[in-house]
Amino acid sequence: MKHSRFSLSLAAALFAATVSFQSLSAAHADTTLLNVSYDPTRELYKDYNAAFAAKWKADTGETLTIQTSHGGSGAQARSVIDGLDADVVTLALESDISAIVKATKKINPDWRTKYPHNSAPYTSTIVFLVRKGNPKGIKDWGDLVKDGVEVITPNPKTSGGARWNYLAAWAWAYGQYGGDEAKIKDYIGNLFQHVPVLDSGARGSTTTFAQRELGDVLLAWENEAYLASDEFGADKFDIIVPPQSILAEPPVAVVDGNVDAKGTRKVAEAYLQYLYSAEGQTIAAKHFYRPAEPKLVPADILKKLPELKLVTIDDPIFGGWAKAQPYHFGDGGTFDQIYKPKK
Amino acid sequence: MTLGFTLAYLTLIVLIPLAGLVWRSASLGWGGMWHVATDPRTLNALKISFGTSFVAALVNVVFGVIVAWVLVRYRFPGRRIIDAVVDLPFALPTAVAGIALTALYSKNGWIGKWLDPLGIKVAFTPIGITIALIFIGLPFVVRTVQPVMEEIRKEVEEAAATLGATRFQTITRVLLPGLTPAILTGFALAFARAVGEYGSVIFIAGNLPYISEIAPLLIVIRLEEFDYTGATAIAAIMLIISFTMLFVINLIQAWSRRRYGYAT
Numbered sequence: 047m048k049h050s051r052f053s054l055s056l057a058a059a060l061f062a063a064t065v066s067f068q069s070l071s072a073a074h075a076d077t078t079l080l081n082v083s084y085d086p087t088r089e090l091y092k093d094y095n096a097a098f099a100a101k102w103k104a105d106t107g108e109t110l111t112i113q114t115s116h117g118g119s120g121a122q123a124r125s126v127i128d129g130l131d132a133d134v135v136t137l138a139l140e141s142d143i144s145a146i147v148k149a150t151k152k153i154n155p156d157w158r159t160k161y162p163h164n165s166a167p168y169t170s171t172i173v174f175l176v177r178k179g180n181p182k183g184i185k186d187w188g189d190l191v192k193d194g195v196e197v198i199t200p201n202p203k204t205s206g207g208a209r210w211n212y213l214a215a216w217a218w219a220y221g222q223y224g225g226d227e228a229k230i231k232d233y234i235g236n237l238f239q240h241v242p243v244l245d246s247g248a249r250g251s252t253t254t255f256a257q258r259e260l261g262d263v264l265l266a267w268e269n270e271a272y273l274a275s276d277e278f279g280a281d282k283f284d285i286i287v288p289p290q291s292i293l294a295e296p297p298v299a300v301v302d303g304n305v306d307a308k309g310t311r312k313v314a315e316a317y318l319q320y321l322y323s324a325e326g327q328t329i330a331a332k333h334f335y336r337p338a339e340p341k342l343v344p345a346d347i348l349k350k351l352p353e354l355k356l357v358t359i360d361d362p363i364f365g366g367w368a369k370a371q372p373y374h375f376g377d378g379g380t381f382d383q384i385y386k387p388k389k
Numbered sequence: 390m391t392l393g394f395t396l397a398y399l400t401l402i403v404l405i406p407l408a409g410l411v412w413r414s415a416s417l418g419w420g421g422m423w424h425v426a427t428d429p430r431t432l433n434a435l436k437i438s439f440g441t442s443f444v445a446a447l448v449n450v451v452f453g454v455i456v457a458w459v460l461v462r463y464r465f466p467g468r469r470i471i472d473a474v475v476d477l478p479f480a481l482p483t484a485v486a487g488i489a490l491t492a493l494y495s496k497n498g499w500i501g502k503w504l505d506p507l508g509i510k511v512a513f514t515p516i517g518i519t520i521a522l523i524f525i526g527l528p529f530v531v532r533t534v535q536p537v538m539e540e541i542r543k544e545v546e547e548a549a550a551t552l553g554a555t556r557f558q559t560i561t562r563v564l565l566p567g568l569t570p571a572i573l574t575g576f577a578l579a580f581a582r583a584v585g586e587y588g589s590v591i592f593i594a595g596n597l598p599y600i601s602e603i604a605p606l607l608i609v610i611r612l613e614e615f616d617y618t619g620a621t622a623i624a625a626i627m628l629i630i631s632f633t634m635l636f637v638i639n640l641i642q643a644w645s646r647r648r649y650g651y652a653t
């Protein structure tokens with residue numbers, strides 16, 4: 047008796063599982079697109095996905111479901127390498143997409159030439175977020191190592207954004223010390239002596255600075271800085287744009303292997319292409335990313351993004367990601383060297 | 390039949406993944422392994438991980454045994470609720486625990502703002518790591534000790550008292566010896582759990598190399614460098630240390646069971 051009841055409930059469970067499985071595959075009848083992105087683009091892609099889905103519906107009549115996954119850029123790249131079925135990747139660093147190219151061949155090696163501006167539809171830079179009124183008088187990179195200044199930045203080993211912070215500081219010191227590497231390292235080492243906490247990601251650092259009220263200055267993505275001051279109240283923080291910073295070009299790519307297997311190439315390509323349209327560029331600018339085609343964006347939105355001198359990763363100071371990544375952030379790279387205890 | 394099933398199951402769930410780990414790190418060779426193990430950064434991270442885990446497990450043994458004793462021997466309103474609360478660290482996502490603890494202990498948090506003027510910094514230091522590990526380890530001690538305590542009848546204590554033992558003697562000579570094997574198990578579980586903990590610690594640790602960087606974070610850092618071999622090497626080293634310590638604890642436990650244990 048007991049036995050038959052058990053098999054009955056087993057059958058019921060199996061039946062339930064089959065039903066839910068079927069409804070799951072029914073939901074897949076409409077096209078689904080998976081965009082694997084990094085942390086600070088959450089709000090950007092929320093708006094953009096809605097805009098693109100509406101446009102796609104108007105153009106083709108298809109209902110499009112767009113899912114976006116967010117996380118640390120490197121971790122996201124690893125999930126794609128390990129088999130996450132991404133249609134497109136929109137990551138923080140060229141080297142993260144290169145890692146996918148190298149490990150899986152799911153992305154064609156010439157992906158940088160597929161879209162305008164080296165496949166970077168928007169750019170960003172690193173600015174300073176300080177407490178209201180800038181009590182420590184922080185204006186430029188040199189002020190970060192003044193006595194009593196605490197700097198908040200995430201760990202360059204685990205955070206893509208933090209690598210840009212690090213390289214922006216490096217580029218400033220390079221100009222300051224005429225390229226003398228020993229002096230640059232001294233400055234960078236000194237800078238990280240002023241860092242009390244190394245969070246693992248950019249959002250973590252923002253929380254540490256804004257909510258835990260730790261530190262005097264947060265090195266942050268421009269968009270993250272605006273977002274924090276929107277979120278926590280513009281009366282609490284000031285955004286300081288230093289005279290010089292770095293040009294970050296977060297790239298995008300279609301994951302060729304996956305879209306060909308799923309038959310979603312057309313929509314995936316359109317999805318990335320639309321980022322370059324007037325609407326896509328305006329959405330990016332509204333979220334404080336610097337549009338690659340500023341002339342497509344209304345001037346009143348653009349004026350929040352002031353001009354400054356921007357050094358790119360392809361500048362001879364760094365020589366491109368393929369060289370800068372291992373040199374600075376590889377095992378034993380400059381970042382490891384500045385933390386070695388002095389003997 | 391049962392033996393075969395057990396072995397097959399263990400192989401599938403535990404041994405194959407661990408073998409994969411060892412196999413992957415073996416491609417480094419002994420020299421490479423030794424290089425990773427003796428790297429000052431790795432050594433510091435291991436010291437911090439095992440040190441804070443050890444302290445946390447010790448604290449949990451002391452307070453976990455007290456909590457278990459109160460739950461077993463005292464009847465008071467809300468006892469069942471307290472009993473259930475002990476299990477919460479099991480169920481709570483560790484990241485939630487880490488963020489909550491950081492919010493409490495950072496210098497503007499409920500507890501941190503009282504400690505900060507005294508010059509005591511908890512969040513973003515090894516003390517913070519230890520507190521997170523105490524939090525997640527507590528149920529392991531309570532839940533292993535509690536059932537054994539329930540077996541000790543009150544008459545045993547009364548007999549000790551009538552024979553002229555003081556309260557202190559009753560505890561140290563009569564009660565604790567019988568509990569020792571269970572306490573050691575609780576200690577080992579809490580310790581092992583703490584060594585591998587990542588989610589809760591990462592928010593409160595501060596993650597400064599050489600100061601508050603735990604070994605699991607170093608593994609994640611190696612993964613971020615797409616250095617799978619380096620990551621598995623650190624993991625294998627942690628595994629070896631953990632296994633050795635758990636093995637020694639098991640030996641002590643077996644010895645104490647022979648020496649004092651109720652169950653023979």
